[in-house]
Amino acid sequence: MKLSVRTAYALRALMTLAEAPDQALLRIQAIAERQRIPKRFLEQILNELRSAGFVVSRRGVSGGYRLARPGHAITIREIIEHFEPPAAAGSVPNRSSPPATPEEEALADLWHRASAAMLAVFEKETLASLCERAAELRRLRGELMDFVI
Numbered sequence: 001m002k003l004s005v006r007t008a009y010a011l012r013a014l015m016t017l018a019e020a021p022d023q024a025l026l027r028i029q030a031i032a033e034r035q036r037i038p039k040r041f042l043e044q045i046l047n048e049l050r051s052a053g054f055v056v057s058r059r060g061v062s063g064g065y066r067l068a069r070p071g072h073a074i075t076i077r078e079i080i081e082h083f084e085p086p087a088a089a090g091s092v093p094n095r096s097s098p099p100a101t102p103e104e105e106a107l108a109d110l111w112h113r114a115s116a117a118m119l120a121v122f123e124k125e126t127l128a129s130l131c132e133r134a135a136e137l138r139r140l141r142g143e144l145m146d147f148v149i
Helices: 004-017 028-035 040-052 077-082 104-123 127-141
Strands: 055-058 064-067
Touching: 004 028, 004 040, 004 077, 004 127, 028 040, 028 064, 028 127, 040 055, 077 104, 077 127
Parallel strands: none
Antiparallel strands: 055 064
């Protein structure tokens, strides 16, 4: 499975929001700089995330974005399925006719089992668990987290 750049950026932006102290509002510029995402592209992604109910925003000088729900309540699967077409998110489109050969049937069965396993992993992983893993990696590398609010 290969995720689109849009999905990868959305996941990274959401992780940044999930790691914000006390659900602080983060400005687009701060997220863009931290994740090295082009600001104009990030604006489009955040608007889509807002429309989908993943984030809320506030306008004005003290405005910005924050998660609409706690990070532990947002699964990676729901984020991926929002941005990716069904085949990319792990499901295989239904065929209108049965496989023509035993080899095709065996391959289709393998793909369905692999897809189900992948979707199960995405369902168990949450934004919070992904952030915990990133924090662990930062600690191992001796990196500090820096927020610009």
